Amino acid sequence: MSLTGRLGRLVRPGWARSDVARRVAAGLLVIAATVLWIRDGAADTGEPVVVASRDLSPGRVLTADDLRTADHDAAAVPDGTVGAIDAALGHTLSSPVRAGEILTDVRLLGPRLAQAAVGSADARVVPVRLSDAGLAGLIREGDRVDVLTTGSSSSTTDSAPPAATMLASGAAVVLVAPEPDGPGRADRVVMLALPTPEAGAVAAASLTHAITVTLH
Structure with missing residues (x-):
């Protein structure tokens, strides 16, 4: 066998191993990115809370049209948050509430x-x-x-x-x-x-x- 042929046999396996390593690394990166995307998407779902669907005035008796549910980061949800619309219906507001504001128990007479x-x-x-x-x-x-x-x-x-x-x-x-x-x-x-x-x-x-x- 010629010298060139022997050198080729020695060099080619190194190239092949490097190419496989690059492919494996790229695959691992794709898997890690997918896991992070799924985790962040689940975190973004958050905790369902009741928020005002429009600006509301004090003294208003709450109806279903005044409220909606929204998902918020659980770490940012205040204490006393109203978790279900039915729990707030018929209650009287004690202070103004802005559209999108989380409804808490101290906003209601009680x-x-x-x-x-x-x-x-x-x-x-x-x-x-x-x-x-x-x-x-x-x-x-x-x-x-x-x-x-x-x-x-x-x-x-x-x-x-x-x-x-x-x-x-x-x-x-x-x-x-x-x-x-x-x-x-x-x-x-x-x-x-x-x-x-x-x-x-x-x-x-x-x-x-x-x-x-x-x-x-």
């Missing part, structure tokens, strides 16, 4: 909102109508107010102004009912979060006495 506002599990939400209807237009959700009674609203015989009695201090305003659109004047309801004893006193007094608040 015990969790009262607890968050007061800082205690022993808390209740009380609706009151203020003796000065104009005050409802000045206070906002999140304000802190003191609740006072000024005596019986039906008493007109005494010309002296009634003495104010403090019913509760530091009540949290969780909702101010929107102004009615129709004709005629209607008192706007203000929802206050209070510890249970003060909530009971305010609720009882509001049945027979004029109620007012002072802002902090």
Whole structure:
């Protein structure tokens, strides 16, 4: 055999081995890329949560048209997230919600909102109508107010102004009912979060006495 032939037999197996190695490496890279793509796609699916389908105003009673579900990264989902549309239907919003915003329990009137506002599990939400209807237009959700009674609203015989009695201090305003659109004047309801004893006193007094608040 010639010298050229012997050299060819020695060199060709090295080329072949290099070509096979390159093919194997390329195949492994393709497999790794596929695994990463599948993993990232599964991670992107996330956790289903309820979000607002449009901008919503406080005081709105939620319907199916107001909500939709969306998938979010589980690590970015806040505590208290509403996980099903049925769990929010019929509840009243306590604050504005933007379209696409995740709905949480503290956006809805209920015990969790009262607890968050007061800082205690022993808390209740009380609706009151203020003796000065104009005050409802000045206070906002999140304000802190003191609740006072000024005596019986039906008493007109005494010309002296009634003495104010403090019913509760530091009540949290969780909702101010929107102004009615129709004709005629209607008192706007203000929802206050209070510890249970003060909530009971305010609720009882509001049945027979004029109620007012002072802002902090």
